[in-house]
Amino acid sequence: MFNLITTRIVVMGAALALSELACAAGPYALVTGRRDPRIIVVDISQAIDPANNGTQKAVISRVRISPDVPAIEPSRYDAKYIGVTRIPAQALPNNVILGPNGKAYVSDHAGVSRPVDVESGMPHGYPGAMTVLDVMKTIDPANNNTTNAIDAIYYSGGFGPAGIIVTPDGKYAMIANSEGAGNEDGANEIGIINLGTKRLERVVSLARGTGGHTPQTEGHSCDQIYLNPAIVPHISPDPNWGCFSDPNGLAYTPRHGGYVFSANEGTHDISVINVAKAVSGAADWETFRFPVERGPWAIVTSPDGRLVAVTDRDNDENDEPGQFISLIDVDKAISKSPKAEIRRVLVGTDDPQGQSHPFSLAFTPDGTRIVVANDLAANLSVVDVKKAVAGDAHPEIARIPLQLPPGTASGSKPRTRAVSVTPDGRYAVVAGGEPNVRAGGTMWVVDLEQLKVAGTVTGIGNEPYLLAIVPADK
Numbered sequence: 001m002f003n004l005i006t007t008r009i010v011v012m013g014a015a016l017a018l019s020e021l022a023c024a025a026g027p028y029a030l031v032t033g034r035r036d037p038r039i040i041v042v043d044i045s046q047a048i049d050p051a052n053n054g055t056q057k058a059v060i061s062r063v064r065i066s067p068d069v070p071a072i073e074p075s076r077y078d079a080k081y082i083g084v085t086r087i088p089a090q091a092l093p094n095n096v097i098l099g100p101n102g103k104a105y106v107s108d109h110a111g112v113s114r115p116v117d118v119e120s121g122m123p124h125g126y127p128g129a130m131t132v133l134d135v136m137k138t139i140d141p142a143n144n145n146t147t148n149a150i151d152a153i154y155y156s157g158g159f160g161p162a163g164i165i166v167t168p169d170g171k172y173a174m175i176a177n178s179e180g181a182g183n184e185d186g187a188n189e190i191g192i193i194n195l196g197t198k199r200l201e202r203v204v205s206l207a208r209g210t211g212g213h214t215p216q217t218e219g220h221s222c223d224q225i226y227l228n229p230a231i232v233p234h235i236s237p238d239p240n241w242g243c244f245s246d247p248n249g250l251a252y253t254p255r256h257g258g259y260v261f262s263a264n265e266g267t268h269d270i271s272v273i274n275v276a277k278a279v280s281g282a283a284d285w286e287t288f289r290f291p292v293e294r295g296p297w298a299i300v301t302s303p304d305g306r307l308v309a310v311t312d313r314d315n316d317e318n319d320e321p322g323q324f325i326s327l328i329d330v331d332k333a334i335s336k337s338p339k340a341e342i343r344r345v346l347v348g349t350d351d352p353q354g355q356s357h358p359f360s361l362a363f364t365p366d367g368t369r370i371v372v373a374n375d376l377a378a379n380l381s382v383v384d385v386k387k388a389v390a391g392d393a394h395p396e397i398a399r400i401p402l403q404l405p406p407g408t409a410s411g412s413k414p415r416t417r418a419v420s421v422t423p424d425g426r427y428a429v430v431a432g433g434e435p436n437v438r439a440g441g442t443m444w445v446v447d448l449e450q451l452k453v454a455g456t457v458t459g460i461g462n463e464p465y466l467l468a469i470v471p472a473d474k
Contacts (some may be wrong), residue, residue, distance in 0.1 A: 028469070032095060038064050039104070041063065042443055046431065047443065047445045054406060054456050054458060059457065061140065061461060063147075064146060094109045099173075101170050106133060107130055107168060108128060110124075111161075121353050125181060127156075128161035128175070130191075157175070157202075161175045163251075163262070163263070168270075170294050174190055174235075178265065180232055183234050186232040190203070213294070213315065216239070220240040221290040233316075236319060242266060248264075249298045251264075253330050269292060270308075272288040291341075295313045296310045296326070297310075297313035302363050306329070308328040322356070326341050348377035348381050354375035373418060374416060375415055380390075380399070382398035408442070412437045413448065416430050417466070418465060430443065431460055440459050442460055
């Protein structure tokens with residue numbers, strides 16, 4: 001799973017605009033290092049300089065999102081030591097978004113874990129955290145490999161968080177917890193953090209699922225799973241997935257007073273959330289839920305707030321990768337229309353049964369295009385929004401292959417996951433990489449006018465997931 005998300009998740013989640021931030025030069029990409037507990041800062045203008053292509057020269061800083069792990073016995077990592085304020089944490093950053101007031105918000109998928117756990121291939125089911133970074137300190141090379149940019153660290157209210165949104169007034173953050181205690185499945189929780197009082201104010205729970213697409217096996221009905229944590233699916237694939245929403249990406253729209261859309265990977269659907277009611281603790285905060293093709297993961301809102309786009313990533317019941325993104329009419333969803341999903345667009349492949357595995361996506365600033373990072377297909381799709389909404393048979397107007405630079409470990413794959421678009425709409429920034437591979441992750445800068453790669457950067461974390469872009473100094 002994630003992550004956020006953007007969020008972008010998320011992701012794994014949706015990123016809010018960073019307005020009126022005065023920063024030097026840039027623009028900069030903030031890339032989650034994931035198994036590397038840092039945010040990698042890349043100067044995009046340096047990344048497209050041919051002299052830097054295929055090198056780490058455009059990386060200007062790598063900032064920690066948590067303190068170092070102390071040398072203590074593994075036996076101490078039990079239930080009474082899991083609060084993020086009790087012991088320093090080995091982080092697993094998987095989503096970063098920009099919010100108001102010059103802050104960046106990072107979801108820490110494994111807020112308290114040992115490095116050996118994170119590196120083992122099962123970095124799931126750990127208590128989660130959200131780290132708040134000061135953007136100016138983050139992009140300052142003087143803070144390389146330090147914790148100096150950290151403004152605050154919050155408990156996420158659950159396990160394995162991903163998507164994050166911050167309300168436009170900067171008062172609240174919502175973070176989706178995508179996993180259960182010790183398991184990749186088992187979550188319904190969204191944490192609500194009061195950024196003014198600096199505390200986790202409440203944890204709200206999405207409605208439970210009824211079993212997903214595949215029938216439950218004997219002895220594993222949703223009612224039985226709810227009552228017995230020991231039989232909650234541990235790791236995907238598992239046919240008994242589908243009882244928990246496992247929310248990943250979150251996307252915010254200001255329409256009708258402010259709503260959030262949650263990409264529920266576990267139940268193959270989207271939740272519509274009234275933000276004011278969720279923040280106040282009202283019982284009817286989850287107002288509607290509707291299905292999408294499979295395993296929604298990353299989710300974003302169009303610049304005008306009228307559309308939401310989501311990746312139908314994969315099915316945790318049988319591990320089948322997805323091939324589509326879904327387009328959602330925000331007003332229809334808020335009005336509880338069963339026709340809220342207005343289009344499914346095949347991306348990354350010409351085969352409706354193919355395995356493109358769309359991971360994350362982003363709108364261009366003018367809202368006319370959507371770019372999609374296709375993990376298994378190792379390419380970037382460009383979708384014409386007007387054609388997609390109108391029902392055109394071929395709304396994917398470009399498909400750009402993304403290759404690893406020379407020197408990458410033999411047999412490794414791009415695993416293109418993260419994508420965002422520069423504020424001028426000229427470039428898409430993509431990142432990806434397999435876990436624990438020599439030379440680490442890669443970042444590609446794609447020219448959206450010429451529809452080709454303009455530069456690559458190496459040494460980008462360890463299996464990077466999502467990213468955000470800090471605008472250039474005006």
